[in-house]
Amino acid sequence: MKFVRFKNEDQVLLGLYNQAMTHIYDLNHLIPEKQFENLNTFIEAVNEDELAVLKEISCCAALQEFPSYSASDVTLLAPIQKTKHDVLCLGLNYKEHVKETAKNLNHAPTMPEHPVYFSKRVLEMMGPDDTIDYTRSGSTQLDYEVELAVIIGKRGRDIPADEAEDYIFGYTILNDLSARDMQARHLQWFKGKSLDGFTPVGPCVVHKSELPLPLSLDLKSYVNGELRQDGNTSDFIFDIPKVIADLSTGMTLEPGDIIATGTPKGVGMGFSPPKYLKAGDEVMCEVEGIGSLRNVIK
Helix, strand or coil: CEEEEEEECCEEEEEEECCCCCEEEEHHHHCCCCCCCCHHHHHHHCCHHHHHHHHHHHHCCCCCCCCEEEHHHCEEECCCCCCCCCEEEEECCEHHHHHHHHHHCCCCCCCCCCCEEEEECCCCCECCCCEECCCCCCCCCEECCEEEEEEECCCECCCCHHHHHHHEEEEEEEECCEEHHHHHHHCCCHHHHCCCCCCEEEEEEEEHHHCCCCCCCEEEEEECCEEEEEEEHHHECCCHHHHHHHHCCCCCECCCCEEECCCCCCCHHHCCCCCCECCCCEEEEEECCCEEEEEEEC
8 A cells, every 4th residue: 555645736635546556546535434634643543444445445446436536647745744753763774884984984884783863853844856955054065865764653662673563554765865064064963964855755655564574675866867876675784673672662652753764875975076966966766665756956
């Protein structure tokens, strides 16, 4: 099941793709007894029986009874516009990215013994084909980072790793845009990753039933058609169950919380000389099983 937020003329709606991804069905027509304001409320309120019905609907060829929209006639938006809390992020979670970061900082690479966390403040998430305006940010070193993002489906604390999948709703793509000069200036990552517009996500939220653990998904990023990043989630230093278990130790996770799981090697700062983004650049992030997230820099 692939869930989206989309615009049809001047209406913003929540939808479910059919299996062929040619049409989108209005979630509030599929479950008429509940009205969902956004995907956050849907994730929090939908139950297993309703999800089973939606799965059957999405796989069924005979759906004439349900209102639908041609996917080619609507505009996809960020599936989640607002986050419940700051996005929870992992740094240095791919071995080769650890090495390129160490090289950039002129020190020997050291693999982390424990997950490295930071948060990313998000005023509003950007969506597929949204333009990223960073000209007023004060940064001259804008970088890209393709990431798999995990969306939590139910409240939990002190979650055992072998139960982690029960607490996941699904997955999406997140581009962790980063102002490298601000990161260096402030000696930490928060400010340089939290500028307005620096969190594109999409194109959809894929339910966990389509991507069962353990994951082995290819991730790629392109800048103006040039392949920059080419990794796989099997190269995680800390896998998703480990991260959920570790994060939730003493800290409650809630439905709609988003965990960005880190980026593979090939970021702009890793090249010599660095390949930072500039106005007019097109960035394409891809994750196997989810789709593509395209944004243009201005």
